[in-house]
Amino acid sequence: MCGIIASIGFGDREALQRMTDLIAHRGPDDAGLWCEDENRGRFVGLGSRRLAILDLTPAGHMPMISADGNYVLVYNGEIYNYRTLRNELEACGHHFRSNTDSEVILHGYRQWGVHCVSRFNGMFAFALWDRAERRLFFARDHFGIKPLYYTEDNGRLALASELKSLLLLKEVSRAIDFHALDQYFSFLWVPEPATIFKHIRKLLPGHYGLFRDGNLRIEQYWDLRFPREDQSQPIDPRELVGELRARFAHTVKSQLVSDVPVGAFLSAGMDSSSIVANMAGASSARVHTYTISFPLKNRRGEVALDDPRVAARTARHFDCVHTDIVVNPDAARLLPRLVWHMDEPVADPAIITAYLINREARKSVTVLLSGIGGDEVFGGYRKYQAHYLAQKYQRLPRWLRLRLLEPMVRQAPILSKTPWAAYMRFAKKMLRSGSLPPQERFIMDSVYLSDTDKVQLYRPELYSEIIGYDPRHRHLDCFAKVAECDFLNQMLYLDTKMFLPSLNLNYNDKMSMASSAEVRVPFLDWEFVQWAADNVPPSLKIHGSTTKYILRQAMEPLIPAEVLTQAKAGFGAPIDQWLRDELRPMVEELLSDHAIRLRGMFDPGFVRRMIEEHYSGSADRSFNIWQLLTLELWFRQFVDAPPA
Numbered sequence: 297m298c299g300i301i302a303s304i305g306f307g308d309r310e311a312l313q314r315m316t317d318l319i320a321h322r323g324p325d326d327a328g329l330w331c332e333d334e335n336r337g338r339f340v341g342l343g344s345r346r347l348a349i350l351d352l353t354p355a356g357h358m359p360m361i362s363a364d365g366n367y368v369l370v371y372n373g374e375i376y377n378y379r380t381l382r383n384e385l386e387a388c389g390h391h392f393r394s395n396t397d398s399e400v401i402l403h404g405y406r407q408w409g410v411h412c413v414s415r416f417n418g419m420f421a422f423a424l425w426d427r428a429e430r431r432l433f434f435a436r437d438h439f440g441i442k443p444l445y446y447t448e449d450n451g452r453l454a455l456a457s458e459l460k461s462l463l464l465l466k467e468v469s470r471a472i473d474f475h476a477l478d479q480y481f482s483f484l485w486v487p488e489p490a491t492i493f494k495h496i497r498k499l500l501p502g503h504y505g506l507f508r509d510g511n512l513r514i515e516q517y518w519d520l521r522f523p524r525e526d527q528s529q530p531i532d533p534r535e536l537v538g539e540l541r542a543r544f545a546h547t548v549k550s551q552l553v554s555d556v557p558v559g560a561f562l563s564a565g566m567d568s569s570s571i572v573a574n575m576a577g578a579s580s581a582r583v584h585t586y587t588i589s590f591p592l593k594n595r596r597g598e599v600a601l602d603d604p605r606v607a608a609r610t611a612r613h614f615d616c617v618h619t620d621i622v623v624n625p626d627a628a629r630l631l632p633r634l635v636w637h638m639d640e641p642v643a644d645p646a647i648i649t650a651y652l653i654n655r656e657a658r659k660s661v662t663v664l665l666s667g668i669g670g671d672e673v674f675g676g677y678r679k680y681q682a683h684y685l686a687q688k689y690q691r692l693p694r695w696l697r698l699r700l701l702e703p704m705v706r707q708a709p710i711l712s713k714t715p716w717a718a719y720m721r722f723a724k725k726m727l728r729s730g731s732l733p734p735q736e737r738f739i740m741d742s743v744y745l746s747d748t749d750k751v752q753l754y755r756p757e758l759y760s761e762i763i764g765y766d767p768r769h770r771h772l773d774c775f776a777k778v779a780e781c782d783f784l785n786q787m788l789y790l791d792t793k794m795f796l797p798s799l800n801l802n803y804n805d806k807m808s809m810a811s812s813a814e815v816r817v818p819f820l821d822w823e824f825v826q827w828a829a830d831n832v833p834p835s836l837k838i839h840g841s842t843t844k845y846i847l848r849q850a851m852e853p854l855i856p857a858e859v860l861t862q863a864k865a866g867f868g869a870p871i872d873q874w875l876r877d878e879l880r881p882m883v884e885e886l887l888s889d890h891a892i893r894l895r896g897m898f899d900p901g902f903v904r905r906m907i908e909e910h911y912s913g914s915a916d917r918s919f920n921i922w923q924l925l926t927l928e929l930w931f932r933q934f935v936d937a938p939p940a
Contacts (some may be wrong), residue, residue, distance in 0.1 A: 297337040297359065298368040298457070299809070300322045301343035301421035302699065304432055304507060305452030306465050307338055315342035315461040321637075322372070322457060322809045323347045323407065330359040330368050342425060345371040347812055349663060350378075352555050355394035358779040362402050363393065366427050370400045373420030373442045374816065376550045381415060405433065413504055413517050417550075417823060419816070421499075422931055423455060431700055433509035438518050438822040440488070440501030440797030441667070443805055445639075447496045455499075459639035464494055467726055469495045470935055474761035481745045482755070484643040485799045486837040492640045492930075501797050520792055522778055522785040533846070536831060546807075547821040547874040551665060559584035559661035561653065562618070564606035566844065566859055567667030568677070573854040575665065576614040584661055585616040588653040590870055606858060612637075614855050621656045623649075627802035627874045628882050632929050637810040641930040642803060643744075645869035649809035653908060658813040668800055672791045674829055674844040675837035679741050680787055682726050684838070686737055689730045702727045704914035713890050717872075721916060734783055738790070739771050744919045752902040759909060762773060772903065784834040786881025871918045876911065883907065886928045895931065897925070 297320030301315045309331045316327060324346030331341040340469045344358035360369045361690070375381070378397035388667060390403040397418070400782065401660035410433060419441035423434040436444045446455035447462050456462050463470065473494040476486045499505060502518040548571055552558055560575055562568050562585035573585045574847060587607040604620045611618035625648055634647050634792060652866040657664055671677050689697065705727045711717045729740035766772075771790060778789045795804055801817075819825075832846055839845035848860050875883060887893065889900040889906065910917035 298347055299345040299461075300358075300372050300421065300423060301341075301454075301456050301461055302370060302425070302432060302434065303339065303341045303452075303454040303465075305338050305340075305450075305510075306447075306454040306467060307804060309341060309721055311465060312343050312576065315456060315464050316345060318461050318464060319456070319458050320345055321812055322641045324812050325352075326357055328359050329359055330361065341424060342370045342423060347662070347814060348556070349374065350397055350553070350555055351395040353394070356398065358398065359573045360396075360398050360402060362406070363391070367405065368427070369398060369402050369422060371401055371420065371422040371436065373418055373422070374551075374553075374814070375400055375416050375418040375419040375420060377415075379553075389838060389851055401424055406522060410435075410504060410506065410515075411517075415853055417821065419820075421457065429508065431506055433506055434499055434502035435517075436499045438502050438824075439792065439801065439820045441801050441805070441817060441820060443924070444498060444499040445491065445496055448507075448512050449495065453507045453512060457809075459491060459493070460636075460934070465679040468653070470524065471933075475765050476756065476767060477758075478750070478762045480641055480927070481750065481768040482743050482767040484638060484744055484919065484923065485802070487630045487794050488798050493833045500786055501793075507795070514921060516763060519777075520789060520829060522781040522789060524780040528779075529684060529849070531831070531833065532712075533836060533849075536836070537846060537849045540828070540832070541622050541854075543824055544570065544818070544826060544850070545574045545577065547824045548665070548818045549578040550821070551816045551818050552664050554577060555661040557584070557660065557900070558663040558665070559586060559657060559729060560665040561585070561657075562587050562607050562611060562616070562861065563667070564610070564862070565667065566848065566855070567670035567819065569672075569855045570612050570847070570851045571665050571667055572610070572616065573851065574617070577854075582865060583616045585611045585618045586609075586653055586664070587618070588649055588656075591622065595895065603747045606862075607857040610856055610859060612819070613650070619656070619660070623652050625652060626878065628878050631882075631926075632933070633878070634807070635926060635929045636933050637806050639806065639904040639934075640802065641927045642799065643869045643919060643926045644803065645797060645874070645922060647803045650803055650868050651810055654808045654811040654815070656848060658811045662812075663814045663816065664808070664816050666804065666817050667819060668815075669796065670844070670847070672788055672796055673819055673825055673848045675784060675788060675834070676830070677791075678722065679738070680784060680838060681784065681841070681843060682741060683734065683738065683787065685726065686730050686734075689726075694731075697731055699830045702735065710913060719931075725917075735772070735775050735786075738787055739768050740833045741786075742795070742840040744923065746905065749902075749920075753898050755897055755899060756917075758897045784832045784837060785829070788829075788837075792825075824877075872916075873916055875921055879925070883925060887921070887924055891928065895928065 299319035303312055312329055325348040326346035329343045342359045343623055358370050375397040376653040378400040381400050385403045385407055388407055392399050410556055413435045420437045421442040421444040425432055445459045447468050449576055454462055462468050471494040476490045477491050479486050489500050503514055503516050506513045560572050562572050572585055584899055587604050589604040590763055630648055634651055705723050711720045729737040774790045774793045778786045804815055836846040887903055892898050892903050906917045906920050911917040
């Protein structure tokens with residue numbers, strides 16, 4: 297796991313050194329630069345910060361240069377099938393000088409060209425300079441587990457693991473993409489490939505790029521496929537359950553490869569418990585597990601699986617070396633620091649909990665396995681169930697829905713800090729979209745600021761920039777690609793393409809790397825995911841009121857019954873309490889009328905009304921306030937002042 301930099305035509309060696317130093321947290325074990333000038337005088341440079349996981353000797357140093365000097369590689373990630381590929385390459389006559397997976401990329405490119413990426417099973421972002429062809433080849437893994445930002449201008453290209461490195465290049469504009477800003481207010485994050493900056497992009501998952509003679513070409517090498525709705529085949533659920541169990545065990549075992557200690561996150565949920573169960577079965581040593589929770593006072597009004605007792609009992613069941621991390625974080629101190637690590641404004645308070653558990657776990661292990669992706673593969677989120685509930689809801693008379701139920705729920709109090717708060721949020725969200733067509737309803741369930749609110753929030757100058765723009769366009773494009781599939785699979789595809797890389801995997805990478813830790817995600821082994829998409833019908837993903845039905849069946853012999861039978865819930869950060877307590881002075885300062893006027897983008901009166909509505913309990917504006925707070929912190933660090 298590492299941080300990488302590459303530049304063709306931008307900057308010089310000194311600039312590349314600064315860019316690499318800025319992401320030292322991604323790789324504290326080693327650092328390296330490789331630079332040359334072309335005959336035309338164009339600068340070519342690659343930089344790396346290395347977190348050593350495989351082959352801890354100097355043979356793993358990067359940039360890694362092939363024996364003949366023709367290929368130079370910087371690489372971030374892990375190729376889990378590298379040993380199989382190495383054997384195949386050695387049979388073709390290739391000779392290796394290290395025991396790294398990095399060297400497999402070098403030889404794989406030499407043997408198979410750009411098609412090598414289709415043979416890699418892992419998480420990766422890399423850049424490879426082909427000196428003979430005078431071209432840069434760069435790629436990102438199938439699901440976007442590892443990030444890769446790039447900027448292109450006037451026949452030049454620069455790319456980096458983190459956006460902040462690109463901002464050190466004086467030629468790179470900091471102009472804001474107002475369409476991306478509008479998406480941020482819609483969804484809490486900016487959908488890829490856009491970033492908040494107009495001239496910086498993200499390479500999409502499952503894509504590679506080729507840059508030669510000042511010309512950039514982006515190609516897709518992989519996409520997740522689902523069968524058409526009319527292509528369902530008769531199956532034997534018992535055989536499917538057994539094959540799923542065997543395939544997942546193989547996937548977890550393949551991701552235990554490491555020359556440094558490996559552990560796992562363990563919530564009270566099924567995904568992380570399934571991983572730990574298979575780790576325990578595959579390892580002769582005791583598994584190290586880590587659970588994070590908040591004090592009881594922070595859990596009032598939330599439906600969340602942060603009861604450490606369930607995780608502790610699960611850990612005892614598998615004889616794990618368990619660490620229970622109870623946190624009462626200083627959110628006011630942490631938030632500015634984590635906004636810097638995130639690169640872009642991301643208004644999800646989960647970044648705080650993700651950082652804290654990685655920081656504590658890193659004291660004893662370097663690699664951690666996480667259950668991210670299980671919900672998107674097997675249908676675990678409540679919003680998928682909401683689709684089926686909405687179908688039943690729409691059978692009610694229209695007058696009853698529109699004239700009675702929906703106005704009543706809209707006007708109901710939010711019940712803050714009561715056991716009913718989470719249920720009321722769910723009811724308000726569901727009935728807001730319950731009468732809409734399926735695609736619009738699913739997207740609306742992910743919207744945090746309505747069009748009506750935007751009209752009041754945005755100053756006329758900002759609103760004029762987004763008139764006629766539809767922030768849902770990327771979502772609609774994804775839906776169009778799977779229009780002939782069952783709607784549950786459409787929802788899963790959309791979240792795999794949008795929600796996963798742009799939010800969950802994004803903060804998973806940034807918060808783990810902030811602590812110099814590597815997090816692996818077995819549920820996103822692309823061969824396993826494609827097998828599930830091809831073979832598991834929607835009726836075995838959500839079966840009646842049971843989510844992830846087939847996964848529960850497959851894991852039933854392995855994990856405790858209480859994990860299998862409890863209701864789905866997430867790990868809820870106490871955002872409301874933070875805003876009312878330790879973050880309130882920050883809210884009053886950064887979102888004051890004076891500060892909002894100075895920023896010049898939003899209406900101070902409407903911002904003040906949202907804050908008053910939330911503190912009075914008349915509306916739940918927690919995420920809207922968090923959006924504005926995060927954005928203002930981000931502006932002060934990345935626009936008002938250079939990264940440092």
